[in-house]
Amino acid sequence: MPASPQVVSPIQLLERRPDMGAKAMARVLGAYLRGxxxxxxxxxxxxxxxxxxxxxKISRMETAHVSLKVRDVEDLLxxxxxxxxxxxxxxxxxxxxxxxxxxxxxxxxxxxxxxQLIGLExxxxxxRTYETQFVPGLLQTPAYAEAVVLxxxxxxxxxxxxxxxxxxxxxxxxxxxxGAPVLWALIDEGVLHRPVGGRQVMREQLLHLLDMLRQxxxxxxxxxxxxxxxxxxxxxxxxxxxxxGFLPDVVYLEHMTSAVYLDRLEDLDRYRAALDELSALAATxxxxxVMLEEALQRYR
Numbered sequence: 119m120p121a122s123p124q125v126v127s128p129i130q131l132l133e134r135r136p137d138m139g140a141k142a143m144a145r146v147l148g149a150y151l152r153g154x155x156x157x158x159x160x161x162x163x164x165x166x167x168x169x170x171x172x173x174x175k176i177s178r179m180e181t182a183h184v185s186l187k188v189r190d191v192e193d194l195l196x197x198x199x200x201x202x203x204x205x206x207x208x209x210x211x212x213x214x215x216x217x218x219x220x221x222x223x224x225x226x227x228x229x230x231x232x233x234q235l236i237g238l239e240x241x242x243x244x245x246r247t248y249e250t251q252f253v254p255g256l257l258q259t260p261a262y263a264e265a266v267v268l269x270x271x272x273x274x275x276x277x278x279x280x281x282x283x284x285x286x287x288x289x290x291x292x293x294x295x296x297g298a299p300v301l302w303a304l305i306d307e308g309v310l311h312r313p314v315g316g317r318q319v320m321r322e323q324l325l326h327l328l329d330m331l332r333q334x335x336x337x338x339x340x341x342x343x344x345x346x347x348x349x350x351x352x353x354x355x356x357x358x359x360x361x362x363g364f365l366p367d368v369v370y371l372e373h374m375t376s377a378v379y380l381d382r383l384e385d386l387d388r389y390r391a392a393l394d395e396l397s398a399l400a401a402t403x404x405x406x407x408v409m410l411e412e413a414l415q416r417y418r
Contacts, residue, residue: 141237265315
């Protein structure tokens with residue numbers, strides 16, 4: 119009989135990333151539970167029966183689509199034959215994965231479908247983003263962010279607009295903390311010529327992008343009309359790339375009232391290849407600076 123594949127304990131990952139966020143921790147725990155189950159040759163149905171649940175609950179636990187409960191996890195670990203010491207450590211991680219997240223005070227401006235992105239982006243190794251309509255949210259100035267929010271929430275009360283902008287700025291601030299991911303942003307050329315918020319807002323935004331080009335943790339490229347006509351992912355996309363052995367990569371596709379998260383290998387390969395191809399065709403950071411400076415002349 120072939121040996122069962124060895125499953126790496128998430129405790130080792132926590133030692134490497136003691137500041138791991140709750141969403142990332144839930145995904146790490148889910149992957150660990152799936153690895154244990156598969157290494158024992160057990161089906162989701164048999165694991166579910168052990169905790170008096172349906173197989174679909176096991177699948178949701180393993181993919182972090184449901185909050186983990188300490189009792190359920192402890193019962194599964196006992197079923198999988200995990201020793202007492204590791205079970206205690208894992209139980210502590212489960213409790214940490216359920217702790218309140220920093221964005222909860224923002225209330226309803228953080229819909230369920232956005233929470234996973236916000237919870238995972240700080241734990242990524244690289245964030246790759248391609249935008250066709252607006253400057254990426256992590257690179258927006260306050261005035262530009264307000265104009266973007268108003269364009270999608272024209273009837274929202276002023277306090278809601280303020281909180282949405284504040285949330286975006288707090289996400290930006292966290293990207294400058296030690297250990298934050300590299301941001302690799304591709305911006306369609308049309309974004310530079312779309313007068314979001316008016317001339318003064320656009321002028322400030324373009325100057326901000328020029329400043330961001332000097333930052334070591336940011337790679338910014340402008341995709342010309344010709345480049346995006348030749349190769350494009352088809353719509354705005356955010357690709358979260360994690361350090362090897364930490365978490366599977368995630369593709370985030372946002373719609374007006376929902377979002378889609380993709381982590382199947384074939385989907386990741388297609389989006390990564392599309393971003394690679396467009397990056398190769400887009401202007402280099404140096405050439406992008408020239409394009410930004412030329413666009414800035416329109417708003418003087």
